[in-house]
Amino acid sequence: MSDAVRQWIAAAKHLVVLTGAGMSAESGVPTFRDALAGLWAKFSPEELATEQAFRADPQRVWDWYVSRREAVAAVQPNAGHAALAAFQSRHSGRFALITQNVDGLHQRAGSVHTIALHGALSEDRWLDSARACCTADSIEPGRPPRCSVCGNLRRPSVVWFGEQLPAPELGAAEDAAQHCDLMLVVGTSGVVYPAAGLVLSAHQHNARVVMINPEPTELDRVADACLRQPAAVCLPSLLRA
Numbered sequence: 001m002s003d004a005v006r007q008w009i010a011a012a013k014h015l016v017v018l019t020g021a022g023m024s025a026e027s028g029v030p031t032f033r034d035a036l037a038g039l040w041a042k043f044s045p046e047e048l049a050t051e052q053a054f055r056a057d058p059q060r061v062w063d064w065y066v067s068r069r070e071a072v073a074a075v076q077p078n079a080g081h082a083a084l085a086a087f088q089s090r091h092s093g094r095f096a097l098i099t100q101n102v103d104g105l106h107q108r109a110g111s112v113h114t115i116a117l118h119g120a121l122s123e124d125r126w127l128d129s130a131r132a133c134c135t136a137d138s139i140e141p142g143r144p145p146r147c148s149v150c151g152n153l154r155r156p157s158v159v160w161f162g163e164q165l166p167a168p169e170l171g172a173a174e175d176a177a178q179h180c181d182l183m184l185v186v187g188t189s190g191v192v193y194p195a196a197g198l199v200l201s202a203h204q205h206n207a208r209v210v211m212i213n214p215e216p217t218e219l220d221r222v223a224d225a226c227l228r229q230p231a232a233v234c235l236p237s238l239l240r241a
């Protein structure tokens with residue numbers, strides 16, 4: 001099966017790779033729920049990852065994200081991330097990477113132009129629409145940082161529960177899914193929107209779909225091949241020069 005997939009990769013005019021939490025877990029990034037341990041065990045995701053929670057207690061939510069940033073800073077991209085970055089450097093004209101992960105491990109491994117559907121843990125932005133006073137110079141450090149003029153808060157630049165995905169990224173991802181002839185779906189069960197929609201979109205536009213995941217997934221039924229391996233094992237083997 002891997003040999004066939006290798007041939008499909010070699011022949012693909014537009015290859016899209018869609019990655020999810022399984023890839024990060026292989027690097028030791030705690031899943032959202034696993035991270036709700038220790039000091040944070042008494043909170044639910046809704047108490048830490050919604051706009052409402054942030055407005056109610058900005059310091060608590062900011063501190064939670066600081067702890068998540070620290071957890072991510074302590075781990076390294078794995079061989080799967082590295083294989084994708086190396087492949088992109090050789091085949092940039094026919095390659096697009098879409099990720100549901102916010103940890104920045106693809107970028108740290110060297111991937112560029114990554115379509116990050118759920119934002120970036122390492123970045124923050126204004127909570128309310130930026131006013132004229134809200135500039136990089138007006139940011140006053142704190143938990144969270146705020147505009148020294150109007151008090152507008154900085155918030156993590158990730159998609160919280162109940163929020164829309166960023167339209168430019170979602171549009172770019174849908175465009176890539178519709179125009180690829182091969183999609184590799186790595187480390188995601190595919191039940192969470194928008195992964196399922198992107199995979200079905202590629203499938204409906206006659207792309208081959210390859211699922212790379214240690215466990216069976218909901219999307220296996222539309223897959224042309226299912227490789228039940230961790231990304232850090234499978235991707236270096238599939239994508240080597």
Ligand SMILES: [Zn+2]
Nearest residue numbers: 133134147150
């Ligand atoms: Zn301001």
